[in-house]
Amino acid sequence: MRGNPRTYLGVAAAVCAAALAASVSARTHAPDRTHAPRQAGEVSPPPTHAGFDYQIGGPYTPPAGVRVVSRDHEASPAAGLYTICYVNAFQAQPEAEKEWDADLLLRDSAGKAVYDDQWGEALLDLRTDAKRKRVATKVNAWIDQCAAKGFNAVEPDNYDSYTRSRGLLDAADAQAFIRLLSRRAHADGLAIGQKNTAELAGSRHENGLDFAITEECGRYDECGAYTDAFGDHVIDIEYSGEGMARACARWGRTLSIVRRDLAVSPAGSGGHLRKGC
Secondary structure, X not given: OOOOHHHHHHHOHHHHHHHHXXXXXXXXXXXXXXXXXXXXXXXXXXXXXXEEEEOOOOOOXXXXXXXXXXXXXXXXXXXXXXXXXXXXOOEOOOOOHHHOOHHHEOEOOOOOEOEEOOOOEEEEOXXXXXXXXXXXXXXXXXXXXXXXXXXXXXXXXXXXXXXHOOOOOOHHHHHHHHHHHHHHHHHOOOEEEEEOOHHHHHHOOOOOOOEEEEEOOOOOOOHHHXXXXXXXXXXXXXXXXXXXXXXXXXHOOOOEEEEEOOOOOOOOOOOOOEEEO
């Protein structure tokens, strides 16, 4: 996971707490299990080559020209726009380990929780079908919440966490779990995006994924891996001027591309940066 900023929520909390608090919805949603799951082609992915804003660090009024916005699942969707709902699906948010059953945290042979050391997040244990289903129960409740609030799509983050699992998880575990989430998203009428993980993009159809959200595919020359699988249904967030220049030069006429500050700070706060091609 490169430059993944959603874990900056804790760092930026003091800056954006007021904005987040204003937008948090207390509503809950009981899942409707009476309808059959939809196929990926029956939901609507985000429009291609559209103005995009990545607001997972705190919601604010989208700039003029923005048609697609991604926000945390605790926030409300952007009125009148295509809005994507962010959920941290494969790892526990920093200091949120107690919100999970202890045996659902991935543990090494010594019984110690395995962390994504860069971001201070405990990985979730997806090694068995039974545990995947238990983790999905919690994550799917967030997806239900996204649907109840009126979001159009869901963005499950840390699909690539198996690459940081010290060999305890593999790509098959990740894909088995994402299929549980994609079925729930489609049943709720939501499109579902693949977050990063270029090496699994070619399996998007069997995994039920409708579009891709990438971080720094311009900087790392990976955008083509996503367009090969998803066509123009790719959203790219860049965090450096160099990466933005490369993404815009090659893909600026076809993909949705935005540059954000690494902390994805709300507008009006220190450090906020947002630029399009």
